[in-house]
Amino acid sequence: MNFDARPRGDRPTAGLLHRLxxxxxxxxxxSYAVIAWLLLQIADVTLEPLGAPPWAMTAxxxxxxxxxxxxLALAWFLEVGADGxxxxxxxxxxxxxxxxxLRHYADAIVIGVLVIAVAVLLVRQSDLGxxxxxxxxxxxxxxxxxxxGDPQQEYFAEGLAQEVLDRLGRVPGLxxxxxxxxxxxxxxxxxxxxxxxxxxxxxxxxGSVRRAGNRLRLSAQLVDxxxxxxxxxxxxxxxLRDVLEAQEELAAAVIEAIVPAARGERRDAPPVAATNVxxxxxxxxxxxxxxxxxxxxxxxxxxxxxxxxAADPGFAKAHAALARSLYFWTLQPQVPPPPDALRRAEAAAxxxxxxxxxxxxxxxxxxxxLQERDPARAESEYVRALEINPNDAAALxxxxxxxxxxxxxxxxxxxxxxxxxxxxxxxxxLWQTKLGRAARxxxxxxxxxxxxxxxLQLLADDPDALSLLGRSARQNGFVAESFRAQLQEERSAAHxxxxxxxxxxxxxxxxxxxxxxxxxxxxxxxxxxxxxxxQVELAGLTGDWEAWERHNTRALVLWxxxxxxxxxxxxxxxxxGRYPEAAExxxxxxxxxxHMVAGGLGTALLxxxxxxxxxxxxxxxxxxxxxxxxxxxxxxxLRQDPGDHFDLxxxxxxxxxxxxxxxxxxxxxxxxxxxxxxxxxxxWFRELEGHPGYDRLLAEYQRRVxxxxxxxxxxxxxxxxxxxxxx
Numbered sequence: 001m002n003f004d005a006r007p008r009g010d011r012p013t014a015g016l017l018h019r020l021x022x023x024x025x026x027x028x029x030x031s032y033a034v035i036a037w038l039l040l041q042i043a044d045v046t047l048e049p050l051g052a053p054p055w056a057m058t059a060x061x062x063x064x065x066x067x068x069x070x071x072l073a074l075a076w077f078l079e080v081g082a083d084g085x086x087x088x089x090x091x092x093x094x095x096x097x098x099x100x101x102l103r104h105y106a107d108a109i110v111i112g113v114l115v116i117a118v119a120v121l122l123v124r125q126s127d128l129g130x131x132x133x134x135x136x137x138x139x140x141x142x143x144x145x146x147x148x149g150d151p152q153q154e155y156f157a158e159g160l161a162q163e164v165l166d167r168l169g170r171v172p173g174l175x176x177x178x179x180x181x182x183x184x185x186x187x188x189x190x191x192x193x194x195x196x197x198x199x200x201x202x203x204x205x206x207g208s209v210r211r212a213g214n215r216l217r218l219s220a221q222l223v224d225x226x227x228x229x230x231x232x233x234x235x236x237x238x239x240l241r242d243v244l245e246a247q248e249e250l251a252a253a254v255i256e257a258i259v260p261a262a263r264g265e266r267r268d269a270p271p272v273a274a275t276n277v278x279x280x281x282x283x284x285x286x287x288x289x290x291x292x293x294x295x296x297x298x299x300x301x302x303x304x305x306x307x308x309x310a311a312d313p314g315f316a317k318a319h320a321a322l323a324r325s326l327y328f329w330t331l332q333p334q335v336p337p338p339p340d341a342l343r344r345a346e347a348a349a350x351x352x353x354x355x356x357x358x359x360x361x362x363x364x365x366x367x368x369x370l371q372e373r374d375p376a377r378a379e380s381e382y383v384r385a386l387e388i389n390p391n392d393a394a395a396l397x398x399x400x401x402x403x404x405x406x407x408x409x410x411x412x413x414x415x416x417x418x419x420x421x422x423x424x425x426x427x428x429x430l431w432q433t434k435l436g437r438a439a440r441x442x443x444x445x446x447x448x449x450x451x452x453x454x455x456l457q458l459l460a461d462d463p464d465a466l467s468l469l470g471r472s473a474r475q476n477g478f479v480a481e482s483f484r485a486q487l488q489e490e491r492s493a494a495h496x497x498x499x500x501x502x503x504x505x506x507x508x509x510x511x512x513x514x515x516x517x518x519x520x521x522x523x524x525x526x527x528x529x530x531x532x533x534x535q536v537e538l539a540g541l542t543g544d545w546e547a548w549e550r551h552n553t554r555a556l557v558l559w560x561x562x563x564x565x566x567x568x569x570x571x572x573x574x575x576x577g578r579y580p581e582a583a584e585x586x587x588x589x590x591x592x593x594x595h596m597v598a599g600g601l602g603t604a605l606l607x608x609x610x611x612x613x614x615x616x617x618x619x620x621x622x623x624x625x626x627x628x629x630x631x632x633x634x635x636x637x638l639r640q641d642p643g644d645h646f647d648l649x650x651x652x653x654x655x656x657x658x659x660x661x662x663x664x665x666x667x668x669x670x671x672x673x674x675x676x677x678x679x680x681x682x683x684w685f686r687e688l689e690g691h692p693g694y695d696r697l698l699a700e701y702q703r704r705v706x707x708x709x710x711x712x713x714x715x716x717x718x719x720x721x722x723x724x725x726x727x
Contacts, residue, residue: 032072036064137258138175138201138422140182141165142192143614145208157209158183159284160218160247162245164205167251169391170360174258177201178393178424196225198458199425203231203258207250214240220250222257232257241277272356279312283321290325295335298446301325316356323348323365324394345369359655360388364395371402378402396420397429428468431455435469439476445673452481456488463489477672479507480674480711487719494623502534507674508709511542533568540572548572563589567610574613575683579620586617608647609675612654612684631655646677654684662693669701674708 043060141164146157162179162322169176177199185195192204207220221233234253236246286304289297304320324343329337338344346369352362359555367381382399385392400416403409421430435455438448452473459465470485486500505514515538521531532555541549552569559565567589573582609636618627631651639650649664665678680687680698688694 006338009270011563029072032068036067040064044293050707131723136175137173137203138177138199139168139203139205139254139258140177140195140199141168142195142204142206142208143177143183143186144218147210147217148207148212151645153209153211154210155288156281159239159287160209160243161207164247164251164254166361166389167248168254169389171255174391175201175423178391178392178427181424184426184465188461191228192223193225193228196223196422198515200422201225205254211240216240216243216246218243218246218250220254222254222426242284243277252365262681274313279308279315279318279392281310282311283315283318286318286325287321290321290328293328293332293335295329295332298325298329298332298337299335300504302329311548314355316352316359317361319348319352319355320359320361320365323352323362323369326367327369342369358388360385360392360395363388364392364398367395367402368398371398375402375405380681391423393420393424393427396423408626426465428459428462431459431465432468432472435472436476439478439672445478448476448478449481452478456481456484460488461492466492467497467500474503474507477674478506479674480715483712483715487715491719498530498534504712506538506541508712510709511538514538529558536568540575541681543681545576569615571610571613574617579617582613583621586614609650609682609684610649614685615654645671650677650684653688656687656696658688658691661688662691662697666693666697669697674704 021289028586040060041056041059051461067181085428141161144157144161146154148157151235161183163181165176165182168174181199182195190198194208196202196204202225204225205220206223207218210217210219216238217235218238219233219235222231223229224231232253234250236249238246239586282304286301286308289304291300302322302325305318305325308318309322312318323345326337326341326348329335330341330345346366349362349366349369352359353366356362363381363385367378370381370584379399379402382395382402385395386399389395396416397420400413400420403416417430417433420427421434423725424430431451435448435451439445440452452469455469456466459469466485466489470482470489473479473482473485482500483504486504489497489500498634501521502514502517505511505517514534518531518535518538522535532551535551536555539551541547552572555565557568570585571583571586573579590638611630615627615631618624620632631654634651635648635655638651640687645664645668649661650666652658652661652664669678678701689698
């Protein structure tokens with residue numbers, strides 16, 4: 001046997017270790033490693049809150065690694081003595097100079113640093129000092145930041161956040177804020193803690209996405225809403241094909257952090273995922289286009305989603321999204337949808353459910369398509385969708401609408417509205433609905449104004465929601481409140497919408513101010529379609545028929561095939577008594593959906609008074625019997641359910657039923673401070689003149705208009721002074 005009989009100290013390895021200890025290299029190595037590790041732990045916690053760029057941590061790690069051989073080399077070649085630092089040329093075995101100070105206590109310092117490092121590690125790995133998971137957890141998922149360097153990838157970052165949001169929505173006991181509320185803070189500069197306070201949630205998930213070639217990096221952190229402290233953070237580096245796996249892991253980590261009780265307690269299996277990354281990409285593009293809810297974008301959405309299905313026929317979520325896009329497209333006739341759109345939508349919803357029985361989106365889409373034809377089946381589908389995903393805002397809203405139709409179930413609908421408000425507090429249509437209900441209280445507007453003030457404060461930085469808020473106020477006759485919303489909208493956006501900016505002056509009969517606003521919008525080229533429409537209305541309401549011809553001719557040149565433009569043309573031709581021309585224009589504007597001629601708002605300023613113009617035209621062109629039948633039908637309908645009584649007053653006035661017309665108008669104006677469409681110059685109102693009740697009503701209404709107009713001027717001056725100058 002060949003043993004090395006040399007003394008241990010004579011062995012080469014032992015000699016090297018002895019020299020390393022002798023020159024202090026081992027002590028320096030240990031000290032360097034511990035101190036570097038501790039500093040990196042501190043940097044990991046502090047750099048992000050201090051606003052350091054993402055590469056700062058990587059740079060620190062690289063510097064720490066690069067610095068180790070330098071520190072070891074300095075320890076080997078340099079010695080600290082009483083006369084300072086000098087090159088160590090002493091041979092092996094010669095005693096090193098002794099020095100007081102830092103090196104004298106080096107061992108104690110190293111041990112102390114080690115103890116601190118271990119303590120820090122234990123605290124970070126334990127729950128000590130961390131906020132406890134809330135008893136009733138609620139989370140808002142913010143849109144992920146796009147770090148790809150390509151603005152065209154914004155849809156991908158937002159889409160991933162939406163998918164994580166949808167996944168979290170299926171967790172029992174977790175309230176998940178809807179996309180429309182949580183994404184509305186994008187670009188507002190608020191931190192997670194402030195957003196949590198605005199939304200009333202306990203936690204906020206924020207993150208970033210970097211997509212480069214076939215690589216994907218998804219980083220996220222969970223923030224405690226009460227303290228602003230980080231509860232969890234993680235980074236997922238994946239191949240792009242593994243994006244679905246990354247988002248599922250992220251959702252699981254978030255659930256682990258804030259809903260421990262829900263671990264492993266899914267009510268259903270996770271959604272059936274795409275198996276093709278191109279299909280997933282097309283699906284996200286389709287979802288993004290769907291959000292616009294306008295004809296051209298819905299057409300794009302359908303195209304993207306059909307391509308996604310072609311790439312991955314088993315992708316259930318793409319089928320469900322296609323069903324919704326086709327349905328929304330049928331509600332936007334400006335871009336004619338396919339004639340079989342509803343049939344295809346229903347087939348897509350059924351296919352989504354067949355592929356994935358746990359598809360909340362599929363069940364909700366099918367329910368919406370069945371609402372009118374089979375309400376009972378629709379309700380069962382909504383219930384199933386909400387069992388799968390209790391936080392599905394679209395299903396909640398549509399289900400509430402289904403129940404609201406039945407007077408006996410309006411309490412259930414109200415409960416759904418309250419539930420919807422918890423998950424989507426910054427929804428413009430939510431507040432539009434709440435304010436509409438407050439307006440019907442008949443308490444003189446006190447509740448309405450209180451609710452409106454809350455809404456205006458909550459939505460002050462959301463132009464789209466402010467636009468809906470202002471529209472609701474105008475519809476309900478609260479012109480001053482609407483004007484505040486419009487001015488706030490202009491503050492939070494580059495410019496307001498021409499409808500918002502003009503309506504207040506229409507409603508207070510300030511034709512000069514309305515004309516100036518329209519001229520300014522026309523000069524800037526903003527909202528050209530609506531600007532021309534309102535120029536037509538203004539010329540008609542002021543009786544300037546030369547200007548009306550000019551603006552209306554331009555509208556017909558711009559939109560020669562638009563039925564709405566021909567309906568407006570027919571309306572004003574009838575007002576002028578040009579009935580043969582009106583008949584031809586109205587023929588081109590047919591058919592008229594019921595909500596455009598009675599009991600609804602439509603999309604043009606005077607659609608609610610289109611029916612009198614139609615009846616007058618029919619009677620003047622040999623269709624009297626048809627006019628009488630149409631008038632009788634709508635009078636019966638409006639007497640049974642008059643809505644706000646204004647439509648009944650208009651139709652009764654046109655039919656010569658003056659007493660009934662005056663009673664209906666009195667009731668309408670009792671409920672609303674200012675009537676949205678009350679223009680006394682229109683012929684059916686002129687025919688009421690001389691009726692004592694109408695004359696008193698008109699005098700009272702003129703007084704209200706003067707008061708509201710003066711209030712508008714005060715509000716305008718107030719906002720101008722806050723802005724430091726004229727508006």
